[in-house]
Amino acid sequence: MFRWLFKMESDTTVRRIKPPFGTQSCAAPGHGGLGERYGEDNNGWNGGSEPKRKPDVSLYLLREGLATSLVCVFLLLLWGLVHLSLQQLVIGKPSGEFNAERARQHLERITSVGPRPVGSHENEVLTVDYLLEQIENLRATTAKGLHQLSVDVQRPTGSFSIDFLSGFTSFYDRITNVVVRLEPKGGSKHLMLANCHFDTVANSPGASDDAVSCAVMLEVLHSLANLSTPLRHGVIFLFNGAEENVLQASHGFITQHPWAKQVRAFINLEAAGVGGKEVVFQTGPENPWLVQAYVHAAKHPFASVVGQEVFQSGIIPSDTDFRIYRDFGNIPGIDLAFIENGFIYHTKYDTADRILTGSIQRAGDNILAVLKHLLMSEKLADSSEYRHGNMVFFDVLGVAVVAYPARVGTILNYMVAVATFFYLARKASQPRHRGWHYVANLACATGVALLSWLVALLSVLIVAVLVTLLGRSMFWYTHFYASVCLYGSAATGKIVLVHTLAKNLYYRGMRLTELGELYFDVSLLLWCCSLVWMTQRGLCSAYVPMLMVAFPLATKLLLSKEFKNRGASLKYTVFYLAGLAPPYLHILFLIWVVFEIFTPIMGRSGTEIPPELVLAALVIMATVFLSSFFLHFIYMVRSTKWILAGLGSIFAIMFLLVSCGFLFPYSGNPESPRPKRVFLQHTTRTSHDVHGRVDSRDSGIWINSFDYTGMQHVTPHVPQIEEAVRAHCHDDRPFCGFPWFLPVNFLSKTGTSPLLTSLRARRWTSAWYPKKKLAGEPSR
Numbered sequence: 001m002f003r004w005l006f007k008m009e010s011d012t013t014v015r016r017i018k019p020p021f022g023t024q025s026c027a028a029p030g031h032g033g034l035g036e037r038y039g040e041d042n043n044g045w046n047g048g049s050e051p052k053r054k055p056d057v058s059l060y061l062l063r064e065g066l067a068t069s070l071v072c073v074f075l076l077l078l079w080g081l082v083h084l085s086l087q088q089l090v091i092g093k094p095s096g097e098f099n100a101e102r103a104r105q106h107l108e109r110i111t112s113v114g115p116r117p118v119g120s121h122e123n124e125v126l127t128v129d130y131l132l133e134q135i136e137n138l139r140a141t142t143a144k145g146l147h148q149l150s151v152d153v154q155r156p157t158g159s160f161s162i163d164f165l166s167g168f169t170s171f172y173d174r175i176t177n178v179v180v181r182l183e184p185k186g187g188s189k190h191l192m193l194a195n196c197h198f199d200t201v202a203n204s205p206g207a208s209d210d211a212v213s214c215a216v217m218l219e220v221l222h223s224l225a226n227l228s229t230p231l232r233h234g235v236i237f238l239f240n241g242a243e244e245n246v247l248q249a250s251h252g253f254i255t256q257h258p259w260a261k262q263v264r265a266f267i268n269l270e271a272a273g274v275g276g277k278e279v280v281f282q283t284g285p286e287n288p289w290l291v292q293a294y295v296h297a298a299k300h301p302f303a304s305v306v307g308q309e310v311f312q313s314g315i316i317p318s319d320t321d322f323r324i325y326r327d328f329g330n331i332p333g334i335d336l337a338f339i340e341n342g343f344i345y346h347t348k349y350d351t352a353d354r355i356l357t358g359s360i361q362r363a364g365d366n367i368l369a370v371l372k373h374l375l376m377s378e379k380l381a382d383s384s385e386y387r388h389g390n391m392v393f394f395d396v397l398g399v400a401v402v403a404y405p406a407r408v409g410t411i412l413n414y415m416v417a418v419a420t421f422f423y424l425a426r427k428a429s430q431p432r433h434r435g436w437h438y439v440a441n442l443a444c445a446t447g448v449a450l451l452s453w454l455v456a457l458l459s460v461l462i463v464a465v466l467v468t469l470l471g472r473s474m475f476w477y478t479h480f481y482a483s484v485c486l487y488g489s490a491a492t493g494k495i496v497l498v499h500t501l502a503k504n505l506y507y508r509g510m511r512l513t514e515l516g517e518l519y520f521d522v523s524l525l526l527w528c529c530s531l532v533w534m535t536q537r538g539l540c541s542a543y544v545p546m547l548m549v550a551f552p553l554a555t556k557l558l559l560s561k562e563f564k565n566r567g568a569s570l571k572y573t574v575f576y577l578a579g580l581a582p583p584y585l586h587i588l589f590l591i592w593v594v595f596e597i598f599t600p601i602m603g604r605s606g607t608e609i610p611p612e613l614v615l616a617a618l619v620i621m622a623t624v625f626l627s628s629f630f631l632h633f634i635y636m637v638r639s640t641k642w643i644l645a646g647l648g649s650i651f652a653i654m655f656l657l658v659s660c661g662f663l664f665p666y667s668g669n670p671e672s673p674r675p676k677r678v679f680l681q682h683t684t685r686t687s688h689d690v691h692g693r694v695d696s697r698d699s700g701i702w703i704n705s706f707d708y709t710g711m712q713h714v715t716p717h718v719p720q721i722e723e724a725v726r727a728h729c730h731d732d733r734p735f736c737g738f739p740w741f742l743p744v745n746f747l748s749k750t751g752t753s754p755l756l757t758s759l760r761a762r763r764w765t766s767a768w769y770p771k772k773k774l775a776g777e778p779s780r
Contacts, residue, residue: 060567061512062637071630074577078585082592085397089358091300097223098364100357106215111205111352118199118242124176127198131178131239134218138225146230150181156252164319168743172248176241181259182225183234190381192235192374193266195321197243207352208338209345212360213269214239220368231375243321250321254329264383265290266333270320275355276340278363281307282322287332289379291391291403294334297373300362301401304394306541306590342600343674392540406540413535413542416550420528423553424521445522449631452498456491457620463490464616467658473612473708475663477603478674482663486654487619493647495627499634513567515635523628524553547583552629555579568636580629591622604677604706611708677706683739702739
């Protein structure tokens with residue numbers, strides 16, 4: 001019926017491969033290899049001269065075009081499902097308990113004053129006055145209700161040391177916190193904390209970071225204050241006014257405010273992007289009951305323990321107030337953040353109109369539901385009783401969250417690993433596989449798979465270095481899928497090439513269906529090894545390799561009869577892909593999260609980290625993960641020449657476009673801007689010696705590029721930059737004597753223009769600090 005789609009295999013002749021140097025070949029026919037006719041005397045040879053013919057078989061092999069089409073359609077369908085789930089912000093109709101339109105009005109009023117850096121009139125006066133006005137109005141309208149509302153404006157002073165970035169000590173003086181306490185009349189002993197911050201970085205209205213969270217909290221406060229049922233516990237809404245100065249206001253509250261001693265847990269609302277879905281990316285430490293509360297109560301769940309372990313590993317140069325409450329308050333919590341469109345995070349484009357009302361609605365629904373659940377929970381009163389243990393949690397397309405204790409996950413992981421090793425051991429024990437011969441074949445095939453991935457990694461990194469040397473770095477910043485075409489085609493092509501060479505040169509004369517089955521076992525073995533290693537390390541994200549082992553193994557067992565009788569038939573191929581769909585769908589979602597976070601980060605990670613190498617490494621990792629169970633197909637197609645030709649053509653075209661400069665990294669498109677980040681500040685420096693005398697004084701313009709391209713795209717339009725006099729690092733002064741606002745000088749050493757002289761300054765100095773100016777010497 002489907003014979004027009006497939007070519008029949010007539011593999012009845014076996015070629016003998018002579019083991020090199022007298023040693024056993026990993027798959028040499030006649031020496032226990034897969035191409036051997038099993039169960040024959042004299043090791044399957046007649047008189048030791050000619051191999052016996054294999055029995056006649058008629059097993060299907062996939063056509064090259066069909067195999068490629070099926071895999072591509074499979075991945076595109078899953079990728080489409082991931083994006084569809086991400087666009088569906090609100091599932092079902094809003095309950096009416098949270099009013100997103102009213103929250104949007106708060107958002108627009110807060111952002112209407114413009115940027116709100118700490119110490120500014122907009123932050124310390126205008127925003128505080130608006131918050132107090134709304135809170136006073138709410139207190140007046142709910143005075144006769146079941147709850148009482150208290151307000152306190154805290155202005156703490158203090159200091160703390162933190163190992164964030166390169167490590168530093170932070171001092172703050174009379175920063176602002178607006179603290180609101182809602183509790184049943186008569187008071188409460190135990191409190192929840194909900195935290196947002198209303199300050200911003202300079203030059204950004206901070207709609208997503210973090211005005212929308214404060215707007216959501218105002219509306220959640222309104223809903224809780226008007227409940228017809230009294231709450232069991234109280235809740236503090238902390239509108240903190242100094243987070244961008246590296247977490248100062250949260251430290252001032254948790255260490256100095258008298259209400260802080262009653263806080264048992266917290267929810268922190270943050271942003272690393274603009275709009276979209278807010279994701280739970282940190283919980284704990286430990287306290288699995290908080291995850292259970294989110295799973296039980298959240299109406300639109302979106303959570304991943306993988307994000308928690310990646311963020312807490314420190315590879316993302318960012319942090320939130322979660323750290324302060326955890327380390328200085330010793331209280332557990334939940335950290336949520338918007339992560340989409342991080343390209344305009346901390347820029348002037350972070351405006352209220354870019355945040356969809358659906359995003360506000362889903363965040364409000366979730367925060368209100370989780371807070372209500374926790375405020376009525378008995379566990380909040382004595383959370384220490386439920387403190388021990390971690391949770392494995394992940395959502396399924398934003399519809400539901402799967403969560404279970406880490407100890408249960410450990411048992412489940414080891415059960416899957418044992419089942420896998422039992423499956424492989426059973427295959428090795430079959431008479432036709434001849435025990436250790438199968439193990440040797442499996443080991444050699446594993447080496448070929450690892451070699452293909454290593455070759456792909458080295459090849460892609462070489463391409464990334466070439467792109468960097470050509471001065472075309474970050475072309476993918478605006479054209480992301482161009483990087484997938486360039487690096488992805490190179491990686492996939494190298495993997496296919498290595499296996500094609502192995503199939504045609506090393507495995508000659510062996511049945512392709514048996515090779516396909518062997519390389520399925522290789523993929524299963526490698527994922528199982530990673531499962532065991534991650535489980536032993538205590539990583540909750542070990543559930544990912546567990547899924548990548550359990551589903552393919554179950555699918556293969558169910559299809560074993562079909563494969564044995566007919567080979568790679570259409571029925572087998574379709575059901576095989578269907579069995580891979582659940583774990584691959586989750587893998588594609590995690591890949592989306594990784595690129596959604598790390599691609600924008602490369603635009604603000606300084607000049608010391610080569611972004612091409614980072615992105616190329618991420619692409620090759622994604623390619624390896626996705627290709628693992630498709631190695632099975634490479635050996636079950638007659639040829640791969642058109643696949644290699646297609647991948648080579650895509651790579652050549654993309655490399656030509658990139659090297660010729662057709663893909664500019666940045667974009668000023670108002671609908672989807674991709675701005676270049678440059679720190680520009682006029683600065684006057686005065687240095688004093690140990691006796692307090694003025695040692696030197698100068699002024700200039702402090703310019704730093706936030707990304708690897710430095711000023712190469714700016715200088716042609718501002719030639720004065722090249723004409724200016726550059727300052728030099730002084731190792732005897734803190735941070736080289738440069739006026740760093742944040743301690744990130746280790747991220748920007750090359751490709752920067754530190755403290756360029758102004759025209760006026762250039763009249764009296766030809767270089768920075770070439771001669772000392774004594775105290776009292778008049779300026780010229």
